[in-house]
Amino acid sequence: MSTGYDDIKTRLQGSMVALVTPMLPDGTVDYKRLADLIDWQIEQGTHCLVAVGTTGESATLSMQEHSDVIRFFVEHVKGRVPVIAGTGANNTAEAIKLTQEAADAGADCALLVAPYYNKPPQEGLYQHYKAIAEAVDIPQMLYNVPGRTVVDISQETVERLADIDNIVAIKDATGSVARGEQLIKAVGDRMVVLSGDDNTALELMKVGAKGNISVTANVVPKAMSETFSAALRGDFDAAHAAHDVIKHLHHDLFIDSSPMPTKYALYKMGKIDRGIRLPLVWLAEEHYATIDSALVQANIN
Numbered sequence: 093m094s095t096g097y098d099d100i101k102t103r104l105q106g107s108m109v110a111l112v113t114p115m116l117p118d119g120t121v122d123y124k125r126l127a128d129l130i131d132w133q134i135e136q137g138t139h140c141l142v143a144v145g146t147t148g149e150s151a152t153l154s155m156q157e158h159s160d161v162i163r164f165f166v167e168h169v170k171g172r173v174p175v176i177a178g179t180g181a182n183n184t185a186e187a188i189k190l191t192q193e194a195a196d197a198g199a200d201c202a203l204l205v206a207p208y209y210n211k212p213p214q215e216g217l218y219q220h221y222k223a224i225a226e227a228v229d230i231p232q233m234l235y236n237v238p239g240r241t242v243v244d245i246s247q248e249t250v251e252r253l254a255d256i257d258n259i260v261a262i263k264d265a266t267g268s269v270a271r272g273e274q275l276i277k278a279v280g281d282r283m284v285v286l287s288g289d290d291n292t293a294l295e296l297m298k299v300g301a302k303g304n305i306s307v308t309a310n311v312v313p314k315a316m317s318e319t320f321s322a323a324l325r326g327d328f329d330a331a332h333a334a335h336d337v338i339k340h341l342h343h344d345l346f347i348d349s350s351p352m353p354t355k356y357a358l359y360k361m362g363k364i365d366r367g368i369r370l371p372l373v374w375l376a377e378e379h380y381a382t383i384d385s386a387l388v389q390a391n392i393n
Contacts, residue, residue, distance in 0.1 A: 097260045100200055100231045103174050104261050104284045105302040106139030107320040109309035110147040112351050112358065113161060115367025121153075121161060125364050127168050132363070134172050137317030138309060141165060145178040145203060146240065147307050147351045152369035158190060163197040176305075180205030180235060184220050188227045195230040203233045203263065203305075208241035214249045225256045232258055237265035237288060247275055254282040263288040263305050269295045276300040290342040294335055297323040307345055311357045312338045312390055337390060344386040347379050357383050361392060 111133065114125035133141060143165040144150045144158050153161065162177045169175050177194035179202045181187040191202045207220055225232055234253060238244040244266075253259050262279070264272050265288030272292075276285045276299060285301050287293035293304035297320070309316040315338045322330035345353045349372060356375040358364045360383070368374055375383070 097231050101284050107316040108140035108305045109138050110142040110145040113148040114364040117367050133313050136313035138313045140174045142176045150178050159193040162194050166198045174200040176201045176203050178203045182207035182210050191228045201231040205235040206241045206243050231260045233261040235263045254279040265289050272296045273299040308341045310354050
């Protein structure tokens, strides 16, 4: 059945970066570097940008900063690629407020992480997402990442939510290809299924996922774009050829809590300053050699 959200469904695909939020050494948001990162990502072929996701340190930005960064993304991107705004929270009213502000700013889609820490039951998850969808008329994407939230959106709950018109996609960061394939079979005709796990994303695309929301794409956007553009064409030989050069980064960029290693890598590349928010800290020196070697292996000088 056709809905008013069909256009955005066709655009949520390929290599989609969960962009870091660059900061100055005192922790304030560095909007000059953010503009540069956005331009670089688009020039390198990234298909969609995610503003203030987990990698963007959503947990430590104030609500005002959160909305300000999303608005900056939209205004700077100027429609060149879709902007997906991270607006999830474990407080439904807060999530509605952030999602409404993202809609008002002109974001193309809202990314809503499963409510973390308070461990709602499946009915609570359903009612949470339903309430946000009914309150804000913007395309919305579920985000299931039980490794961080300690709550898992069941397939049954996703199937129920897929009946809501403006819930258009899900970011599946479970890392299970078998589970992702079941999800695609169950709801793939109603919502876009995307990977949120760099390690398994290419395999999930082989069974029908439309793209990958990536941490690794922060560092190697062109290689990731080439990988997932080829996968979208069904050319998995070309996809693997591009992917093999950089796939080690999927592990190395998680050598410590994300986005600490990614921020260090971007700092070494001259892309950002040395800024991060507590309780995260700058990457420990003992890990520098691992990231330095990973960059060389990925042909980044």
